[in-house]
Every structure is written in C-alpha cells, then in structure tokens.
Amino acid sequence: MSSSVQFIDGCWSAGNGKTFKSIDPARNQPVWSGAAADDNQVDAAVMAARKAFPEWSQRSLEERLAICKRFSELLAENKEELAQTMAEETGKPVWETRTEVGAMVGKVAISERAYNERTGTVENDMPGAKAFIRHKPHGVVAVYGPYNFPGHLPNGHIVPALIAGNTVVFKPSELTPKVAELTVKLWEKAGIPAGVLNLVQGEVETGKALSAHPQIDGLYFTGSSNTGHLLHKQFGGRPDKILALEMGGNNPLVVTNVSDIDATVHNIVQSAYITSGQRCTCARRLFIEDTEQGRAVLDRLVEVTKNIEVGDYEAEPQPFMGAMISAQAAAGMADAQSELLRLGGKSLVKLVHEDPKTGLVTPGIVDVTDVEDIPDEEYFGPLLKVYRFTSLDEAIAEANNTRYGLSAGILCDDEETYRYFFKHIRAGIVNWNKPITGASSAAPFGGIGASGNHRASAYYAADYCSYPVASVEADSMSLPESLAPGLKF
Ligand SMILES: NC(=O)C1=CN([C@@H]2O[C@H](COP(=O)(O)OP(=O)(O)OC[C@H]3O[C@@H](n4cnc5c(N)ncnc54)[C@H](O)[C@@H]3O)[C@@H](O)[C@H]2O)C=CC1
Numbered sequence: 122m123s124s125s126v127q128f129i130d131g132c133w134s135a136g137n138g139k140t141f142k143s144i145d146p147a148r149n150q151p152v153w154s155g156a157a158a159d160d161n162q163v164d165a166a167v168m169a170a171r172k173a174f175p176e177w178s179q180r181s182l183e184e185r186l187a188i189c190k191r192f193s194e195l196l197a198e199n200k201e202e203l204a205q206t207m208a209e210e211t212g213k214p215v216w217e218t219r220t221e222v223g224a225m226v227g228k229v230a231i232s233e234r235a236y237n238e239r240t241g242t243v244e245n246d247m248p249g250a251k252a253f254i255r256h257k258p259h260g261v262v263a264v265y266g267p268y269n270f271p272g273h274l275p276n277g278h279i280v281p282a283l284i285a286g287n288t289v290v291f292k293p294s295e296l297t298p299k300v301a302e303l304t305v306k307l308w309e310k311a312g313i314p315a316g317v318l319n320l321v322q323g324e325v326e327t328g329k330a331l332s333a334h335p336q337i338d339g340l341y342f343t344g345s346s347n348t349g350h351l352l353h354k355q356f357g358g359r360p361d362k363i364l365a366l367e368m369g370g371n372n373p374l375v376v377t378n379v380s381d382i383d384a385t386v387h388n389i390v391q392s393a394y395i396t397s398g399q400r401c402t403c404a405r406r407l408f409i410e411d412t413e414q415g416r417a418v419l420d421r422l423v424e425v426t427k428n429i430e431v432g433d434y435e436a437e438p439q440p441f442m443g444a445m446i447s448a449q450a451a452a453g454m455a456d457a458q459s460e461l462l463r464l465g466g467k468s469l470v471k472l473v474h475e476d477p478k479t480g481l482v483t484p485g486i487v488d489v490t491d492v493e494d495i496p497d498e499e500y501f502g503p504l505l506k507v508y509r510f511t512s513l514d515e516a517i518a519e520a521n522n523t524r525y526g527l528s529a530g531i532l533c534d535d536e537e538t539y540r541y542f543f544k545h546i547r548a549g550i551v552n553w554n555k556p557i558t559g560a561s562s563a564a565p566f567g568g569i570g571a572s573g574n575h576r577a578s579a580y581y582a583a584d585y586c587s588y589p590v591a592s593v594e595a596d597s598m599s600l601p602e603s604l605a606p607g608l609k610f
Pocket residue numbers: 265266267268269270274292293294295323324325327328329332343344345346347348349351367368369370400401402499501527567572
C-alpha cells in the first residue's frame with residue numbers, strides 16, 4: 122500500500138477517499154494500492170495551482186525550460202525503473218515501455234521548438250507604431266491521462282502546459298497510479314516549485330471533482346470518446362474555459378495493388394496489433410480488394426497473425442504483444458468477437474482469452490464483409506475487422522462511414538491512388554505505405570468527428586496551452602495629420 126499518493130502544493134500525502142489499486146495484468150498480482158483524493162483534496166490541489174500561477178507564469182521561459190530539461194534528464198537516468206513500472210501496470214512488453222520513456226525524454230526539446238514556432242513573439246512595423254503577437258498562459262489546467270500510454274500521453278499535455286507558464290493538476294488513469302507517482306517524483310526532483318504541478322489520484326469520482334472545479338481554466342483530456350463527450354457537455358456554455366479532447370477511433374486501413382505481400386502484412390500487423398491493439402490510432406477495419414492478390418495478402422496475414430508471440434512483459438525472447446490492461450478488458454474483447462460472429466461475421470483467426478484471470482489474449486480477425494449494421498464502436502484491443510471490396514470508391518465510402526476520424530491509411534504501390542485516397546478520406550492522420558500507429562511528436566496529433574474537438578495535440582499542443590494577445594504599441598502619442606470627420610481639436 123502506498124501511503125503518500127497525492128502531491129498537493131509540493132507535499133506528498135495520503136488520500137482521504139476510497140482505496141483503489143492497480144494490478145499487474147500479465148501475472149494477476151497487485152502492484153499498487155492507495156486511497157483516492159476526496160473533493161477537499163482536489164480543491165486543495167486546484168487552489169495550490171491557482172496560488173502558484175502568478176509566480177510561475179512570470180518566470181522567464183529559460184527558467185521554466187531549465188526545470189523541464191532537468192526532468193527530461195532524470196527520465197533518461199531513471200529509464201529502466203520507469204519502463205519496468207509501466208510494464209507491470211500495463212502488461213506492455215519492456216521493449217515497448219522503453220520506447221515510451223524514450224518518447225517522454227524527447228518531448229521537452231520538441232515542445233520547446235513548438236512553443237517558439239507556434240506561440241512565440243512576432244513583431245511587425247506599422248506607421249508610427251509596432252504590432253506585436255504574443256502569447257499568455259491560460260492559468261490552472263487539469264490534465265487527464267489514459268492507461269495505454271500512462272507516461273507519454275499525459276506528458277504530452279503537461280510539458281507544453283508548463284513551458285507556456287500554466288500550472289497543472291494531473292489526474293492520471295486509475296489503472297496506472299504507480300507510473301504517475303514515479304513520474305511526479307521525477308518532476309519534484311527536477312525542482313518544480315510547490316503548487317506548479319499537483320497530482321490527484323483516484324477513480325472516476327476524483328476525475329469528476331476536478332472537471333467540475335470552478336477554478337480550473339482549462340482541461341486537456343486523452344481518453345475514451347464516451348468520457349470526452351461527457352466532459353464536452355459539462356463544458357457546454359463555458360467559452361471561457363479551454364477544452365482539448367483526444368479520443369478514440371474506428372480507424373480504416375485500405376490495401377490495394379501491392380507488390381510486396383510480406384511488407385504489406387507487416388504494416389497491417391504493426392497497425393492493428395501493436396500494444397495489443399490498445400492504441401487509439403490502431404487499425405480496426407481492414408479493407409482488402411477482392412482479387413487474387415488481395416486474397417494472397419489476407420492468407421498471409423492470417424498465417425502471420427496466428428504466429429504472433431503473446432506473453433509476459435519480461436519474457437525472453439520478448440513477445441510482440443503483452444497482456445491487455447486487465448482481465449476484464451480482455452474478456453470484453455472476447456465478447457466483442459462473439460458479437461461480431463453473432464451478427465454474421467466469419468472468424469479468420471480466433472481471438473483467445475485462455476486464462477480469465479489475466480489480460481493475455483491472442484490477436485483475432487473477423488471477416489465482416491457480409492454483415493450489415495456493424496456497430497461503429499472502437500474495440501480497444503487486438504481484434505481486426507476485414508471488409509473485402511471491389512472498387513476503391515466503395516472502400517473509401519465505407520472507410521468514411523464512421524462517426525470517428527482519427528487515423529487512416531492506404532497500402533498501395535501507386536502514388537496516384539494514394540493522392541486520390543488522401544483527397545477523399547476523413548481523418549486527422551493519413552498515411553501511405555506506413556503503419557497508422559506510431560505518430561510523431563513533431564507533427565500535430567488529433568482527429569475529427571468523435572475523435573477530437575479540433576485541438577490537435579503533440580506538436581500543436583502549444584496552441585491550446587496559451588492564448589494569443591495582439592498589441593499595437595507606440596512609445597509616444599501625437600495628433601494625426603488628418604482628423605476623422607466630425608472631430609474638432
Ligand atoms: N486520441 C488520443 O490521443 C488517444 C485516445 N485514447 C483513448 O483512450 C481510451 C483508453 O483510455 P481510458 O483510460 O480507458 O479512458 P477513460 O476515458 O476511461 O479515462 C481517461 C481519464 O478520465 C477519467 N474519467 C473517466 N470518467 C470520467 C468522468 N465522468 N469525469 C471526469 N473524469 C473521468 C479517468 O479516471 C481517467 O483519468 C481509448 O478509447 C483510446 O482510444 C488513448 C490514447 C490516445
């Protein structure tokens with residue numbers, strides 16, 4: 122049991138709310154337990170951030186950056202411990218959690234570039250004056266993180282928010298509290314001043330108390346579309362608060378006219394099954410041309426998928442897929458498969474959840490070509506739906522037939538086909554002959570439709586971390602040579 126789990130105004134304390142815990146989903150063992158922050162503690166965290174804001178926002182950019190850079194160095198120094206904790210809490214293999222810590226390390230330098238490029242100062246001469254564009258931080262912002270990237274994704278909001286001069290209250294996923302605790306301890310070691318970054322741990326009740334707090338100026342959320350929609354409703358009628366939503370997807374990947382079948386299958390596997398299908402960018406719907414070549418791709422995909430190694434995060438050699446986040450999530454995937462089969466889908470590779478006490482599942486493929494009314498849901502796990510098609514227009518129309526719009530891709534030899542696809546597909550990430558997962562921090566990251574609210578993250582996170590201020594400035598005043606009609610001096 123961890124006794125100091127809340128970090129409020131520079132002090133660690135126990136929570137006063139309900140006890141909750143995290144479980145290692147690969148081994149079904151407890152990892153962490155602690156008590157949630159109650160409403161009073163959430164209030165104390167927000168008020169600490171409010172109190173710290175004037176001083177933090179008035180510091181020079183260099184001073185704020187120095188702390189962020191120290192944090193980045195500490196992440197690199199503590200890479201193994203953090204990667205190990207991520208693996209224990211999420212079930213992701215350590216080869217993968219090491220890349221997550223690597224992305225966190227890189228975030229500070231990228232966010233500094235983004236801050237200067239997207240929200241820096243611009244000066245223009247005008248007659249008798251100068252015009253300036255500058256940016257100011259919003260104030261106190263709440264950051265909500267998902268479980269699938271418990272370090273990298275909240276970090277993608279926290280780092281740019283702090284660089285811009287905001288103060289932060291961080292509410293991590295209740296499934297990954299130990300990763301959050303370790304990360305915030307590194308911020309403390311880096312010298313973050315009291316109140317500038319606060320951590321409130323807990324389940325949904327803690328999240329609700331934070332999002333409803335009248336003293337937050339903004340909320341940056343990465344998580345499910347359901348929760349994001351609830352928050353959007355809650356923020357309705359509050360144009361004074363900034364809300365950035367990064368949500369899920371039902372992402373399409375189209376295959377047509379490819380000469381290298383193994384390279385094609387590799388891109389499909391990386392798109393559909395990395396992180397056991399628990400990336401918001403994962404391919405959920407695979408569109409394959411109903412030709413001899415298309416069938417050859419599908420046959421090879423079935424063969425390769427059956428041989429994907431699934432296993433413990435520390436197994437040697439390392440598996441491609443670790444456990445899903447929980448036994449419950451894995452059971453949910455098996456249920457989703459049963460539902461697709463009940464609707465008329467044909468199983469090409471059966472997703473198997475053999476041990477109901479763990480989150481370990483094998484990847485599955487269901488051919489849903491002949492099924493009508495497939496639910497437009499994000500199945501957040503290693504379950505791929507296949508649609509066979511006869512014309513590219515038909516495939517694109519069906520690919521766009523979703524309320525989401527996060528990522529999309531096409532695998533094809535011909536550039537003209539890609540250009541046509543790019544023109545007609547609706548998504549915030551559109552790739553050609555590359556996996557649709559693994560987005561770069563140096564590019565904007567966000568979706569349309571039910572996937573986001575037009576506030577892209579990653580490189581563009583700088584945009585929602587401050588507001589622009591336009592100024593016209595002159596160091597002295599004089600009467601203009603010609604006065605407006607009707608004025609007498
Ligand atoms: N577009 C993107 O950038 C990404 C989106 N995701 C999406 O995240 C989801 C998986 O993450 P989860 O942790 O399951 O998301 P979630 O929506 O269940 O939880 C996210 C956070 O919101 C809090 N929360 C839940 N209900 C709340 C409420 N009513 N009021 C206030 N706070 C509440 C949770 O405690 C947690 O801290 C997937 O749907 C995935 O697609 C994940 C990564 C990236």
